[in-house]
Amino acid sequence: MPASERVPEVGLNPGPAAAGPGDPLDTEALAHGELTVKGRVRDASNAVLYCESVHQGRTVVCVYKPVAGERPLWDFPDGTLAQREVAAYLVSEATGWGLIPPTVLREGPYGQGMVQRWIDPPAVPGEGAEEGSGTPDGAGEPPQLLALTEEMEPAPGWKAVVEAELEEGRTALLVHADDIRLRRIAVLDAVINNADRKGGHLLPAADGRIYGIDHGVTFHTEDKLRTLLWGWAGEPLPAEALTVLDKLAAELDGALGDRLATLLTTAETAALRARVRRLQATGAHPAPGGEWPSIPWPPV
Structure with a gap:
């Protein structure tokens, strides 16, 4: 990004936004709205811009990661991280678990990139409340993960x-935490071969959900799973996860597979199908393989 076009930097919670994602009108606004850059998120390895997308009177706060702001990686093709983020969202939606905020691929002020709904953290108890307002202790506290x-x-x-x-x-x-919300994310990461599940990529939201973000290094054909969620390694998958894997296997041979084919290579979609089949066959959470670092760095 040219120096003359730099935008103000912002922290990870630059201001209030509408509560949780999920409204189809929000997704439509992400895809078709007028995208305005408001700031830049600090400490991100690639360009991450804090934006508003306005469509038919609806304003959605979001992040925009232009392909032009991606740093080259030795093991992933250049200029593909945005597509991988969108592919991860599509797989998440196919699970029915809704683990990734709405994510689209579109043109923006700095060219094509990924645009994703911003997730606000839970309110800090008592913050902004009047003394004696009757807010219960611990209400709204973000979970310790x-x-x-x-x-x-x-x-x-x-x-x-x-x-x-x-x-x-x-x-x-x-x-x-031994939390079903995290366990679902662990299953998703095994499916999409997430090479970077850091602690900072787990976002508790005000609606009680835990969302995963930053899925640019996913879907590699080689086993590159790196995560802080190894606590269930080798344990049997929950029954709901086996049901989801059956659903994914079917959808990968249909509409989901067709959509992913526009974002990933033929070899990557084949490897995705193979991972789903392997999880179905073993019926267990994967364990670290030893040929690739199992913990992302830095871990947070």
């Missing part, structure tokens, strides 16, 4: 991921 503990066994309600080295030679156990 990841933690470090110096205990070597996870507490009830938590799953162990990996031992971590701390200062002064101390060690701690990285754990994640």
Whole structure:
């Protein structure tokens, strides 16, 4: 992006926006609205622009990742991250779980790119409320998804991921919540071969959902699953996940497969079908393979 066209930087919560995604009119506004850049999200490895899309009087807050702002990667073809983000959204929608905010591929001020509905975090309890307003303690608190503990066994309600080295030679156990919402994301990541499931890519929302974002490095033909959600590795998949895999297998041979063929290569869609079949056959969450780092870096 030329220096003369730089936009103001913003933090990860630059201001209020309408509550959670899911309205078809919002998706239509993302795809067809007038896209205006309001700022740039800091600390992103690629260009991530904070925008508003206005369509027929409806304003949707979103992020826009232009292909022109993607940094080249050694193991993914240049200029394909936006398409992979949209492909991940389509697979998420096919599961029926709604794990990724509405995402479209479209033209914008800096050329073609991915546009995705912005997700606001839950309100901090008491923030902006009058004293004595009667808000219950803990109402609206975002769930704790990841933690470090110096205990070597996870507490009830938590799953162990990996031992971590701390200062002064101390060690701690990285754990994640044993939460069905996270478990669904773990299944989706295994399907789309997500190489970058960091903690910061898990967004608790005000509507109680947990959304996954940043799916540009997905759908590789080689096994590149890197995630902080290894706590269920080797465990049997929940019954609902097996039902979803059956549904995906059928849809990949139909309309979903046709749509993905416009975003991914023939080899990548074939590898996707193979991963779904493998998960159906094993009936279990995958485990780290050892030939590829299993934890993304940085982890957050």
